[in-house]
Amino acid sequence: MMSSRIDQLLNEMTLEEKVSLLSGEDFWSVPAIPRLGIGKLRVTDGPNGARGGGSLIGGVKSASFPVGIALGATWNIELVTEIGAALADEVKSKGAHMLLAPTVNIHRSVTNGRNFECYSEDPVLTAELAVGYIKGLQGQGIGATIKHFAGNESEIERTTISSEIGERALREIYLVPFEHAVKKAGTWGVMSSYNRLNGTYTSEHNWLLSTVLRDEWGYDGIVMSDWFGSHSTAPTVNAGLDLEMPGPARDRGQKLVDAVNAGEVSQETLDKRVLAMLRLMERVGSLDDHRTHEERADDRPEHRALIRRAGAEAAVLLKNNGVLPLTGSGKIAVIGPNAKVAQIMGGGSAQLNAHYRISPWQGLETALGSGRLDFAAGCTNHRFEPVLQGPFSVEYFANQTLSGEPVHIDTMEGAQAFWIGNVAAGKVDPLHFSARLRGQFVPETSGEHRVGIYSAGFAKVFVDGKLIADAWSSWTKGRTFFEEGCDEVVGTLPLEAGRPHEVVIEFATKDFATLGLAAFACGIGRPLGDEAIAEAVEVARNAETATIFIGRNGEWDTEGSDLPGIVLPGRQNELVEAVAAANPRTVVVLQTGGPVEMPWADRVAAILEAWYPGQEAGNAIADVLTGAAEPGGRLPQTFPVRWADNPAHSQDREVYPGLEGKVRYEEGIFVGYRHYDRVGMTPLYPFGFGLGYTSFALSDLVVDDSAFESDGNVVVSLAVANTGDRPGSTVVQLYVSDEKSSEPRPAKELKAFEKVHLQPGETRSVTLLLDARAFAWYREAAQHWLVEAGSFTISLGQSASDLPLSASLTRATTLMLPV
Structure with missing residues (x-):
């Protein structure tokens, strides 16, 4: 729904003003329009805190919450909702209106570098926790930005690789958390991923951003790009990308004005994008937020x-x-x-x-x-040598050759930096400068030491005037700083305990591949040998x-x-x-x-x-x-x-890690425990497993399937008892199996769960609700969800390999469900 105020603002805006709202002004904000009284929209990174507008290193202090996989391990929707509300406080303390979170990509592999940030290998567990997180956050007036939409399940060539995923796997696994976020939580923001999906960048993927997200799911929030993750003008706007981040505009601004004037983007499409931005700004209160930006460290x-x-x-x-x-x-x-x-x-x-x-x-x-x-x-x-601690003096030069007089002198606490946006008090171009750091290192023990440097830019390390580590002369792209940096270059030298050794680091920016940043880290360490294990x-x-x-x-x-x-x-x-x-x-x-x-x-x-x-x-x-x-x-x-x-x-x-620009999700829907069931392999520890300091018993299973034939709904109840002598918790997990399907299906799939806290000797009744989607699979050819006639088994227990309770259900007819 569009408010009369938004309608009026849209009608009063010039073409240039409309276009200005569709790109960032800087790294963390969307520009204000003072003429119309429209305030500035500010965002901040998450998901385990609210960093504010500072660098990844240093900046105003913030509360650090458990990471995504830890929240996934709680299986506690109420707790995650509570954390979402607390994070809203954190976002407000940084003067922002929107948190770039939660991250809900699926644990497809065990080696994804970003698995820690995501909840689970299972779409239902991920989806339900995401709904709680978003409700907690948006319940306090702070916008959520669920990410990364979609197919970003590894960090290898992540800004260009094409994730080749069949539609059934997308619908049943990878899109489920986003679908729940839209339909159940009403998320106000979605962030497109860096990668391509089946050959097309997600930031300009019409099927993903318009057909699925808006037409099928009814989404009315905004879609923003990941940082530097948009690559075109008319294709992104027409496909459904509302906001290009960060600013200043690269593919929009005057380019978008020209595209509208040339008829490449219609006025109707442009207005849709602007309305989405105005709707978001009204929801989060930034339309009328004209305060001076202030960030606080609220240690509550x-x-x-x-x-x-x-x-x-x-x-x-x-x-x-x-x-x-x-x-x-x-x-x-x-x-x-x-x-x-x-x-x-x-x-x-x-x-x-x-x-x-x-x-x-x-x-x-x-x-x-x-x-x-x-x-x-x-x-x-x-992985890298321990970062060398300061203080360090820093000289900044308005060139890439360390020549002339420094234009700014400052200090740093440690030998690491992540320069974005404003660098050297604005006296240098953040993508074209050089810097020289000077400090000291006093070893605790004498002997051979390792000196390491890695950088998104060119860098050298000198100790006592001698070049020890050179990431300048033969810089090669590696796996640091979001794939913009080189791998660590290490040199060795003997150092004397208690003696101050002079350390000089020289740095200069270089052309970037995708992300415009400058960064380095330098460390000195002493290897631990057999004597350390013996001790x-x-x-x-x-x-x-x-x-x-x-x-x-x-x-x-x-x-x-x-x-x-x-x-x-x-x-x-x-x-x-x-x-x-x-x-x-x-x-x-x-x-x-x-x-x-x-x-x-x-x-x-x-x-x-x-x-x-x-x-x-x-x-x-x-x-x-x-x-x-x-x-x-x-x-x-x-x-x-x-x-x-x-x-x-x-x-x-x-299949993994990718080849010639493609990574093929060959396993389809058989991700996580579904895979282990399919191949008959016993894992080290199964999905859903965990011990406690007390014990639990599940009993008295009752299944009400009176509506199963008519609408696919089933009500399941059981008793859970704490049979030990301590208070504790367990997770009741419900899995559904289709005993005979016309297409391959997993042996079982998690469809409902509940975290239960009980006192010693306490027994509680737990009720779990299943709708028709819990029994359905996605039929690509017909473009609908299908519950087939036949038998289904409901299994309950405390892990994917501990399911002592079960019941069978039967349908006489098929049931087709819309997308």
Whole structure:
């Protein structure tokens, strides 16, 4: 519906004013139109926080919430809704009106670098959580921007590759979260993906943006491009892309004015795009927002508590031989590269400058006291050398040759930068400048050190006047900085403990491929050898319980780069084997953005997957380990025994990672647990699995199928009882099987679920509703959903491999459903 005010504004706007609303003014805003009293629309990156208008590094501090896969592991729609509302507070604190979130692409493979940011391998779990997130956010007047629409399931050649996906797989798997976001949550924003879909860029894909999204689903919000993700003028506007981001305009502006005047874009089409923007601005209140832009760091106690609670509810207990929760008063060995480093988030556009970071060591120290804890690092797990900390002086030059006098002098806290928008107080062109940094490094130990540099631009590192690492002379595109940067270049040299060594970094911008940015990171590290593992073994041997904090970090789990595999980086597997041999009470705490291979799983006493749970990471983990909180998580993604077991792994490179500009979704609808069922393979840990500190029983299944024949609806109820002696939670999961279909279908598909919290001895009735779509598959030839005549089985339990309750249903007729 169009308000009379919007109608009036549209009628009063000139062609140039209309066009101005269809492109960004700068990196984060859409321009105001003062003549008509139209305020500026501002957006900010998410989804695990609200960064504001600053760089990926530094900037105004923000609350860091659990990442997407952690929220997926909660299976708790109410909790995710609560987080959405809290994120609305964060967006407001940054003076913005819209959050670029949630991310709902499907976990097609186990190596997608951005899986951490997405919820699940399952479309229904993803969709229901996305609906909660959007309702929480928009209920507070902040617009959601669900992304990336569609087919962005890997980070390899992500800005150009064509995802080749059949329509049935699109309809049944990859489009489901977006469909629910439109039909159930009424999302105000959709972001198109970078990639092509079946040969056409999604930003100019008429079938996707107009036929499906608007005509079939009835969407009335806006579609914006991913940053630098639009590639044309008339084709994007005509296909349904409302907003080109970021600004200033590249393919719009005067080009769009000319296209309208030439008849390449009709006035009617232009007005549709402008009306969508005005409707959004009215919804989020930016039409009348004429305040001076201000960003605040609101460190709210209620957000701290919510993040801590959500982190514990996301933690998945995969194994427990009675060692958890921690009891007694003996020594606890705290071991591993993630023990004293708070791994709170993944990498890429989801990064932000958190208010604080609590490490597992700090969490356990607060809970148990430092006197009970002994530490050993054991090994490292970084992808890049640890960033060199400052301070650094920085000289900026208004050229790319470091020549002449600097036009601006500043300081930096560390040897890393992500320059976008305003650089050097606006005294240089952000895409054409150079900079020289000077600082010092004081080694803690003497010996051979590694100096690493990677950059989106040209860079060199000098130590004590000698060139050590050169990413300038033979710069080659790699997998850093959203595929705009090179891979790390590393040099070595001996350094002396306690002696200040001068470090000089030279940087110059270069032409970019897709994303206009300049960035670098420089680090210095000392490799850990056999002695570090030996020290960890000794610490573990002298402790009552050994806890090992291992996994990955945001250098590995990051936008712009897929993982090379799912083996733990470095010597972490070796460390676990050695510690477990020394202490049978070994607890492994994983922090990853997805599955890892665990060759030691049968030799440790307990395994906890804690993901990246936000700024309260260490406190949330300590709460679970000590029993102050229940490990409430259940796996949102199947953990395979090995990388080669996952659905997208193939000897055919076009299936994954892609070949000659195409990645073919050969597995179709058989993603995640559907694949393992199809091939008869037992995973390491199944979808939906997770243990707790209490036990549950499911019983008294009742299925009301009285309306199944007429309209396809079914009502399922059952009793859930906490049979243990602690409060706890479980997830009731309902799967549907079509016993005989005319086309291949998965052995079972998740269609409903509910998170249930119960006190000891408490029993509760749970009711789950199924509509006709829960029994349907998409028939490409006829362009409709089809529920076939025949028998269906409903199975219920607590994971995809634990389904003790079942019932059969039968239909005598077929039922056709519209798209």
